[in-house]
Amino acid sequence: MMTNTQDIQFSKEAMEKVQKIISRYPSDRKKSALIPILHIAQAEFDGWLSPQTMDYVASILNIQSIEVYEVASFYSMFNLEPVGNCLIEVCRTSSCWLCGAEDIIDHIENKLGISVGETTPDGMFTLKAVECLGSCGTAPMMQVGADYHENLTIEKVDNLFDQFRNENKKSRYC
Amino acid sequence: MSKKLLLKNDHIPGINTLATYKENGGYAVLTNALKNLSPDAIVEEVKKSGLRGRGGAGFPTGMKWSFLAKPEGVPRYLVCNADESEPGTFKDRYLMERIPHLLVEGMILSSFALGANTSYIYIRGEYFYVANILEKAIDEAYQAGYLGKNILGTGFNLDLYVQVGAGAYICGEETALLESLEGKRGNPRIKPPFPAVAGLYGCPTVVNNVETIAAVVPIIEMGGEEYAKIGIGKSTGTKLISASGHINKPGVYEIELGLPVEEFIYSEEWCGGIRGGRKMKAVVAGGSSVPILPTELILKTVNGEPRLMSYESLGDGGFISGTMLGSGGFIVMDEETSIVKNLYTFSRFYHHESCGQCSPCREGIGWMERILEKILDGRGTLADIDLLWDIQSKIEGKTICPLGEAAAWPVAAAIRHFRPEFEAYVTNPDSIKDIKHYYRLKN
Ligand SMILES: Cc1cc2nc3c(=O)[nH]c(=O)nc-3n(C[C@H](O)[C@H](O)[C@H](O)COP(=O)(O)O)c2cc1C
Ligand code: FES
Numbered sequence: 163m164m165t166n167t168q169d170i171q172f173s174k175e176a177m178e179k180v181q182k183i184i185s186r187y188p189s190d191r192k193k194s195a196l197i198p199i200l201h202i203a204q205a206e207f208d209g210w211l212s213p214q215t216m217d218y219v220a221s222i223l224n225i226q227s228i229e230v231y232e233v234a235s236f237y238s239m240f241n242l243e244p245v246g247n248c249l250i251e252v253c254r255t256s257s258c259w260l261c262g263a264e265d266i267i268d269h270i271e272n273k274l275g276i277s278v279g280e281t282t283p284d285g286m287f288t289l290k291a292v293e294c295l296g297s298c299g300t301a302p303m304m305q306v307g308a309d310y311h312e313n314l315t316i317e318k319v320d321n322l323f324d325q326f327r328n329e330n331k332k333s334r335y336c
Numbered sequence: 337m338s339k340k341l342l343l344k345n346d347h348i349p350g351i352n353t354l355a356t357y358k359e360n361g362g363y364a365v366l367t368n369a370l371k372n373l374s375p376d377a378i379v380e381e382v383k384k385s386g387l388r389g390r391g392g393a394g395f396p397t398g399m400k401w402s403f404l405a406k407p408e409g410v411p412r413y414l415v416c417n418a419d420e421s422e423p424g425t426f427k428d429r430y431l432m433e434r435i436p437h438l439l440v441e442g443m444i445l446s447s448f449a450l451g452a453n454t455s456y457i458y459i460r461g462e463y464f465y466v467a468n469i470l471e472k473a474i475d476e477a478y479q480a481g482y483l484g485k486n487i488l489g490t491g492f493n494l495d496l497y498v499q500v501g502a503g504a505y506i507c508g509e510e511t512a513l514l515e516s517l518e519g520k521r522g523n524p525r526i527k528p529p530f531p532a533v534a535g536l537y538g539c540p541t542v543v544n545n546v547e548t549i550a551a552v553v554p555i556i557e558m559g560g561e562e563y564a565k566i567g568i569g570k571s572t573g574t575k576l577i578s579a580s581g582h583i584n585k586p587g588v589y590e591i592e593l594g595l596p597v598e599e600f601i602y603s604e605e606w607c608g609g610i611r612g613g614r615k616m617k618a619v620v621a622g623g624s625s626v627p628i629l630p631t632e633l634i635l636k637t638v639n640g641e642p643r644l645m646s647y648e649s650l651g652d653g654g655f656i657s658g659t660m661l662g663s664g665g666f667i668v669m670d671e672e673t674s675i676v677k678n679l680y681t682f683s684r685f686y687h688h689e690s691c692g693q694c695s696p697c698r699e700g701i702g703w704m705e706r707i708l709e710k711i712l713d714g715r716g717t718l719a720d721i722d723l724l725w726d727i728q729s730k731i732e733g734k735t736i737c738p739l740g741e742a743a744a745w746p747v748a749a750a751i752r753h754f755r756p757e758f759e760a761y762v763t764n765p766d767s768i769k770d771i772k773h774y775y776r777l778k779n
Pocket of ligand 2: 296
């Protein structure tokens with residue numbers, strides 16, 4: 163399936179980053195740059211990877227679109243469907259669970275009026291429960307874009323959400 | 337017993353910068369080694385040190401290095417495994433975030449020893465901000481002439497890059513990591529060939545954990561023999577332990593191997609005892625994959641000897657009564673904890689993380705997760721407990737990579753040591769509903 167990729171273009175800045183990443187690998191091994199480039203693409207194009215975005219990345223690396231789809235669908239940080247401006251990822255694995263992650267998740271669900279996996283009707287927040295993020299000693303925790311928010315309490319969560327709303331936060335990993 | 341080799345300077349303000357790192361002796365080991373030691377001499381010191389891989393398997397690092405194939409005209413690679421996704425483990429993050437130059441110095445030293453001219457640090461995607469810290473350190477190292485062409489005038493060339501992943505525990509398995517680094521799905525490869533012969537791009541490759549590579553710096557500084565005097569028996573040196581769960585002082589601790597487990601848990605110097613003055617129920621000592629042990633077995637072996645933080649002592653008794661040091665992810669649970677629910681979080685995790693290549697892992701773990709969910713929901717039967725046991729026994733040893741075992745072992749150990757609790761869930765579900773917080777099934 164070839165989709166029209168004309169409308170999708172990296173900004174000049176993003177393109178420079180992409181070229182720099184490609185230069186890190188042997189010239190016949192450009193595909194190694196795929197995952198880092200998908201991260202840049204996701205950050206540039208609304209926090210998710212549409213088929214058009216993936217086709218565009220394929221054209222940059224001169225590989226088949228399917229090679230991009232199969233990779234993008236393997237890794238949990240790539241969103242293949244639109245998400246809210248601000249993706250909230252709360253860890254639910256052992257250490258976080260032991261320290262009250264479920265209370266945090268419940269609280270956010272009630273606060274936003276949505277369940278895990280859903281997006282608020284205004285398109286502002288998507289809530290996801292995720293697996294161990296390497297922050298077990300500062301549990302419970304959530305990741306929002308590149309930021310780790312640790313040692314969460316209900317009060318801390320409330321303050322963070324006020325802040326996200328005030329600044330109309332867009333979560334991006336890079 | 338507080339001997340510090342890796343984290344001795346972690347609290348110095350600015351230690352993440354090259355200037356402060358150098359003021360505190362950083363890059364002196366590298367400078368000296370590049371001028372005065374041959375690559376083989378470095379490998380020899382690492383062998384003598386008895387250093388064992390800190391990623392989880394504990395394979396002797398010097399031996400791994402000596403297996404590296406060296407065909408003429410073929411590049412060799414060193415790849416640092418910074419994927420750190422084993423639940424309960426967060427030590428590599430701490431080390432990279434606090435003292436990024438220690439890893440960079442270790443990477444240069446190790447690349448020189450192995451004859452690699454291009455090396456990669458593969459870091460889990462969620463650690464993006466840590467990747468930025470590393471990249472800054474690498475830039476500084478280039479500017480100071482520790483990376484690039486003709487390093488310190490010795491003729492040695494090295495390029496070092498950071499590669500971010502995108503959320504996949506399996507990419508911590510070394511061959512899945514290499515696939516991912518090549519821009520593919522993280523499906524583990526069938527071994528042999530081992531990476532030492534055919535790794536990244538089909539070339540000879542060494543994959544080592546962050547902490548392993550960082551430890552090369554103090555080893556070369558003090559010499560392998562001196563390093564081997566630290567620790568106990570074949571567990572030489574120090575180990576970073578990620579302590580979490582119901583303890584008063586969670587965090588990353590550098591311990592000398594051989595420290596008694598009881599001291600580690602209860603001493604003010606380390607975990608500071610159990611939160612809220614409660615009793616301890618169980619410990620997962622080495623990351624989510626290793627067998628959980630009840631209090632009496634984590635503190636003492638079946639022979640009544642104090643259990644020590646070492647590969648051998650934690651392993652004493654095999655899987656019947658012992659466990660493993662693993663990645664050093666030390667999760668402590670108090671008396672109110674539901675072992676069944678904790679296990680459920682592990683099975684859910686492994687199910688989510690299975691790459692899906694092997695049916696026993698892909699199907700079996702999801703099956704175990706669903707049975708545990710049923711038991712937690714008060715709909716389980718005694719036969720379900722036997723079924724869980726049966727399924728886990730049929731995953732072990734039947735998959736391409738050890739993720740299958742990693743998912744099976746926790747199930748086996750939980751049933752082995754806490755069977756009455758599983759039975760209580762199915763015979764009298766109401767009796768346990770009152771401890772609602774830990775027993776609730778959600779998400
Ligand atoms: C499912 C799975 C996940 C793993 N995750 C990691 C990891 O996150 N970090 C790591 O260093 N090793 C991990 N390993 C072990 C690696 O395969 C490999 O043994 C290790 O990186 C070698 O380095 P070392 O000898 O320095 O420990 C994992 C293994 C398996 C089977
Ligand atoms: S269990 Fe939540 S960060 Fe590790």
